[in-house]
Amino acid sequence: MSALTNRLMLAAALALAAIYLFPLYWMYVTSLKTQSSIFAVPPEFLPGTPQWQNYVTIWELANIPRFMGNSLFIAVGVTAITGLFGAGCAYVLARYRNVWIDAALFTILMLQVLPPSLMVTPIFVGFSWAGLLEYPRIAAILAISAKTMPFFVILCRAAFMTVPRELEEAALVDGNSRAGAFFMIVLPLARNGILISALLVFMQGFGEYVYSASIIADNRLQPASIGMTNYLQPNQVNWNAIMAFAATYVTPILAAFVLLQRQIVNGLTAGALK
Amino acid sequence: MTPQIELVDVQKHYGSFHALKDINLTVPKGQFVALVGPSGCGKSTLLRSIAGLERISGGTLRIEAQVVNDLPPRKRDLAMVFQSYALYPHMSVRDNLTYALRLNGVSKAERAKAAEEVAGVIGLEDLLDRKPRELSGGQRQRVAMGRAIIREPKAFLFDEPLSNLDAALRVRMRKEVRALHDRIGATSVYVTHDQIEAMTMADHVVVLRAGVIEQQGAPMELYDRPANRFVAGFIGSPAMNFVPGALTGAGTVRLELPGSPEIGVEMGGEAGRAVTVGLRPEHLIVGREEGAKIPVTIGAVEQTGSSCYLFTEGDPEVLVTTEGTSAIRAGDAVSLHVAPGHVHLFDPKTGLTLRG
Ligand SMILES: Nc1ncnc2c1ncn2[C@@H]1O[C@H](COP(=O)(O)OP(=O)(O)OP(=O)(O)O)[C@@H](O)[C@H]1O
Ligand SMILES: [Mg+2]
Numbered sequence: 001m002s003a004l005t006n007r008l009m010l011a012a013a014l015a016l017a018a019i020y021l022f023p024l025y026w027m028y029v030t031s032l033k034t035q036s037s038i039f040a041v042p043p044e045f046l047p048g049t050p051q052w053q054n055y056v057t058i059w060e061l062a063n064i065p066r067f068m069g070n071s072l073f074i075a076v077g078v079t080a081i082t083g084l085f086g087a088g089c090a091y092v093l094a095r096y097r098n099v100w101i102d103a104a105l106f107t108i109l110m111l112q113v114l115p116p117s118l119m120v121t122p123i124f125v126g127f128s129w130a131g132l133l134e135y136p137r138i139a140a141i142l143a144i145s146a147k148t149m150p151f152f153v154i155l156c157r158a159a160f161m162t163v164p165r166e167l168e169e170a171a172l173v174d175g176n177s178r179a180g181a182f183f184m185i186v187l188p189l190a191r192n193g194i195l196i197s198a199l200l201v202f203m204q205g206f207g208e209y210v211y212s213a214s215i216i217a218d219n220r221l222q223p224a225s226i227g228m229t230n231y232l233q234p235n236q237v238n239w240n241a242i243m244a245f246a247a248t249y250v251t252p253i254l255a256a257f258v259l260l261q262r263q264i265v266n267g268l269t270a271g272a273l274k
Numbered sequence: 275m276t277p278q279i280e281l282v283d284v285q286k287h288y289g290s291f292h293a294l295k296d297i298n299l300t301v302p303k304g305q306f307v308a309l310v311g312p313s314g315c316g317k318s319t320l321l322r323s324i325a326g327l328e329r330i331s332g333g334t335l336r337i338e339a340q341v342v343n344d345l346p347p348r349k350r351d352l353a354m355v356f357q358s359y360a361l362y363p364h365m366s367v368r369d370n371l372t373y374a375l376r377l378n379g380v381s382k383a384e385r386a387k388a389a390e391e392v393a394g395v396i397g398l399e400d401l402l403d404r405k406p407r408e409l410s411g412g413q414r415q416r417v418a419m420g421r422a423i424i425r426e427p428k429a430f431l432f433d434e435p436l437s438n439l440d441a442a443l444r445v446r447m448r449k450e451v452r453a454l455h456d457r458i459g460a461t462s463v464y465v466t467h468d469q470i471e472a473m474t475m476a477d478h479v480v481v482l483r484a485g486v487i488e489q490q491g492a493p494m495e496l497y498d499r500p501a502n503r504f505v506a507g508f509i510g511s512p513a514m515n516f517v518p519g520a521l522t523g524a525g526t527v528r529l530e531l532p533g534s535p536e537i538g539v540e541m542g543g544e545a546g547r548a549v550t551v552g553l554r555p556e557h558l559i560v561g562r563e564e565g566a567k568i569p570v571t572i573g574a575v576e577q578t579g580s581s582c583y584l585f586t587e588g589d590p591e592v593l594v595t596t597e598g599t600s601a602i603r604a605g606d607a608v609s610l611h612v613a614p615g616h617v618h619l620f621d622p623k624t625g626l627t628l629r630g
Contacts, residue, residue, distance in 0.1 A: 169327050170360035172347040173431075174421070175377035188364050 027250075031055070031243035038239050054244040062245055066220065067227035070137065071206050071249075074223050077141035078205030082152045083198050089149075090156035091182065095165070105157075111150040116210040119147070124214055136216040140223075143211040148201045155200070159193025160186065196264050203253055224249045276339045278303045278429055278461040279324060285332035286319055286485075293319045295485045297333070301429070301463060301478075306455050308476035309465045310508070316485040317465040321431050324463060326350050337428055348377075353422035354431040357438065359414045361406035361421075367393075368402040371420050378425070388424055395454070396420040412443050423454065429461040436471065448475055469509050473497070481505050503625035506552050506618055512583065515558075515592045518622065519551040527551055527619065532588060535568040537612050539619060541628065549628060552618030555595040559611040560584065560602065568610040575604055584608075 030038060032050040058064060093101055093108075123143050124133075132139040163186050171181035187194075209225040216222050228249065231242045257264070279301040286294035293316050301307050309317045322328045324335065326347035335343055342350050353374075361370050369376075371392055372385040380388070393399045396416040406414055415435060422430055435451070436444045452475045455462050466472055472479045473493040480490040481504075489501040493509075500506035506514050518530045523545030526536040537551075558568075573587035582600040586592040594610060602608060619628040 164358065164360070166356050166358050166360040167362060169322075169325075169347075170354065170356060170362075171373070172327065173325055173352060173354045174374040175348045177346070177348060180377070185362060 024250075024254075027243050027246050031240055031247045033240055035240060051240065054240050055248065058241050058244045058248070062227065062231070062241070064224070064227075064245065064248055067222065067224035068249070070221055071223035071225065074137060074141055074144065074208065074212065075202050075205035077138070078144045078148055078208075079198055079202040081141065081145040082148045082201045083194075086149050086152040087156055087194060090153045091160050091186070093153065094157045094160035108150045108153055112154075116147055119143075120210055120214045123211070127215065133215065136218060137221050140208075140212045140215045141205075143215060144205055144208050147208075147211070148204050151204075152197050152201050155197040156190075156194055159190040159197065162193070163189045192263065192266065196260070196266075199256065199260065199264070203256070206253060207250075275303065277301055277336075278305075278338060279463065280336040280339075281324075281333065282336075283333040284320075284323065284330050284335060286316070286323055286328060287331040293485050294323065294330075297487060299480060299487070299490070301461060303461050304459055305478055306452065306462045306464065306476050307478045307480060308472035309463065309480045309482060310467065310469050310472040311482035311488075312508075313467060315482045317467070317482055318433055319485075320482070321354075321433050321463060321465050324429075325352055325354050325431050351428045352431055353425065353427040353429075355418045355422050355433065355435045357434040359406075359418040359435075359438075361414055361417055363406055366403050366405060367398065367409070367417050370406065370417055371402075371424050373421070374425050392420045392424045395423065411438055412447075415439060415447065419451070419454070423458060423460075426458075429463060430455070432462065432464040434466055435464075437466070437468070444471075451475065470511055473509065479509075481508060499627070500552075500618065501627055503550060503552065503620040503627075506620070506627070510554055512555050512593055512595065514618070515553045515555060515590070516620075517551045517553065517590055517592065519549055521545060521547045521549060527617070529568065531568060531570070531590075531592075533569045537567050537617060538614070539617050540615070541619060543628070548622050550620040550622045550625075552620060553592070553612060554616060554618075555583075555593045557613040557616035558592070558594040559613060560594060560596055560600075560608050561611055567612060570608060570610060572602055572604055572606045572608060575600070575602060 029045070029047055031054055032047040032052070033044070034048070034051055037044050037048060093105060120143075123146075127133050127139045127143070132142070167185055167189070168181045171185045172178070176184060206223075207225055208223070212223050213226050216226070224245075228242060228245050231238050231245065277300045279299075281297050281299045284294055284297040284299075285292070297320060299307075309320060311317055319328060323330050326342070326345060326349075330343060334341055337350055337352070362373065365373065368386075368389045371389045372380075375385045375388060389402060390399070393402055396419055398413060398416055398420065401409060401413060406417065409417065415438070418435065432451075436447050439447060448471060451464075454460075464472075464475060473496075476493060478490065479493050479496055481488045481496065483504055489496060489505045496505060496509045500509060503516065507516070519527045520530075521527055521539075521541070521543045522536065523542060525538060525540070525542065527539050527549060528534050528536050529551060570586040570592065571588070572584050573591070574585040576583040576585075577599060579599070580597070582596045582598070582602075584594040584596065584600070584602060586594070592610075620626065621628055
């Protein structure tokens with residue numbers, strides 16, 4: 001490729017990134033503005049004096065610790081369940097090859113296609129029947145895990161497939177049991193891919209909205225994704241409060257992404273090369 | 275003395291595919307056995323069955339007289355060297371070497387001592403703290419060997435351990451592996467598709483084809499008295515020439531070559547019976563003088579310096595090797611003697627060796 005096309009591609013990529021990232025920027029900027037400057041015409045792209053107290057106010061007013069705590073609880077629960085069951089499932093799918101495995105893989109891929117808004121009604125009815133709605137956060141964790149599971153299994157399977165079978169066999173001959181070989185050889189070698197997949201699942205759990213909104217009715221148990229929408233009232237919207245809330249909510253996720261972006265990309269493309 | 279490894283009528287099926295058929299093999303303690311055969315003949319399958327990585331579908335497999343058909347690999351106490359070496363990439367050379375000891379609960383101090391000792395044997399003292407990816411192919415191969423010899427298993431299993439090395443290193447390692455075997459008094463089963471490796475290293479060679487043992491025996495026995503045409507063609511390098519012919523009934527066989535030459539065989543048989551005549555290239559002697567038996571024209575000459583390959587014109591092409599260099603050029607007409615007692619006869623249909 002010539003240097004010119006290279007540069008054009010780069011420019012296009014930057015333009016797309018700018019379009020994509022502008023809302024994020026706008027969120028941070030708005031969260032620091034005064035109520036009046038939010039609607040200033042022409043719009044102010046830089047806040048005059050940053051209104052840091054927006055954050056302090058919202059922190060106490062909006063019960064942010066409680067909402068974030070609930071989000072964290074759900075995310076951890078989802079990651080634990082998905083990781084525990086998904087890893088074993090992915091390993092089996094990576095190691096055996098036959099018609100049934102192919103059928104299972106196809107089914108898993110199909111499950112990925114079903115949107116939560118479609119699934120939520122049957123899940124709600126089922127959970128209600130089973131009495132699970134008594135424990136709304138647990139119920140939400142189960143529902144979200146069902147959504148993240150296929151995604152995790154597919155990624156994790158790719159990670160396990162990068163571990164050559166002969167290594168496991170060498171461990172068996174060296175004196176390992178099947179389980180021993182899995183924990184001492186396969187798991188450490190697939191670790192990066194698994195951790196990254198788990199991190200992505202965690203983020204999905206942390207930001208999930210549809211299932212939580214339908215299943216968790218009690219305001220005290222709701223995650224931040226729902227807590228935020230409490231500030232969207234029909235008549236008046238407290239924009240800088242919402243934006244400060246949103247910024248508090250997504251900054252940890254963004255930080256994790258930025259810190260781990262190299263590992264994430266490596267983890268996702270593991271096995272694609274070589 | 276009970277054999278170290280014994281296979282009786284062992285079968286292996288993959289679904290409807292019969293990968294190993296009626297395998298009978300006895301490996302006495304201390305013996306070096308080579309399994310050879312073309313690609314896909316079931317060598318690895320047989321070795322993996324012994325190791326317990328494949329479950330046999332029928333027959334009996336004994337190790338030190340104990341039936342191990344249903345034992346998992348870790349209970350069989352064998353060591354295996356894989357073609358890919360299968361070194362654990364996340365462990366140092368030291369940890370790779372001592373992994374089996376660690377699993378057996380050997381103390382850390384003893385493990386360290388054993389690692390030093392084995393590193394001395396395989397010549398890798400300075401590399402103990404490296405990761406496998408920081409080693410050359412030859413060094414990795416040595417680590418794989420070291421990992422096998424660090425404990426005293428009931429037998430060593432090798433699956434083409436030298437096939438990833440360059441030719442010179444392979445020749446050297448061939449000797450080293452055999453020397454190691456002798457020094458530690460091991461019992462070894464060695465898989466290779468290279469018949470030279472099998473011939474030079476092993477006490478006992480097993481030739482496999484399509485899951486069937488075609489013949490087994492001492493290397494020279496296979497070379498001198500192949501049981502059939504397949505073994506005759508597989509053992510020996512360059513490969514044996516096969517020429518159609520017919521018995522004359524008077525202790526000779528007439529070859530279907532220009533001039534219908536006759537050569538002596540130690541076999542009567544009915545006159546006119548069609549046979550396949552096997553002639554090893556090294557048993558054909560070039561002579562220009564009168565009285566030579568097979569008149570041929572040389573079609574091509576290849577010189578390697580130490581030996582010379584002469585290909586005759588016509589069909590079937592016959593290859594003759596001579597020592598050293600040769601003055602013969604393509605187009606020369608020469609006569610070939612057959613070294614007495616070195617004519618092999620095979621049934622053209624069954625491929626079995628005919629003996630008088
Ligand atoms: N898991 C399996 N399922 C089905 N068939 C198999 C399986 N493993 C091996 N085979 C078949 O069994 C036959 C023997 O395979 P094996 O690996 O033992 O060959 P090999 O003699 O070691 O060949 P090579 O020299 O190429 O390594 C082959 O035809 C192969 O296709
Ligand atoms: Mg093989």
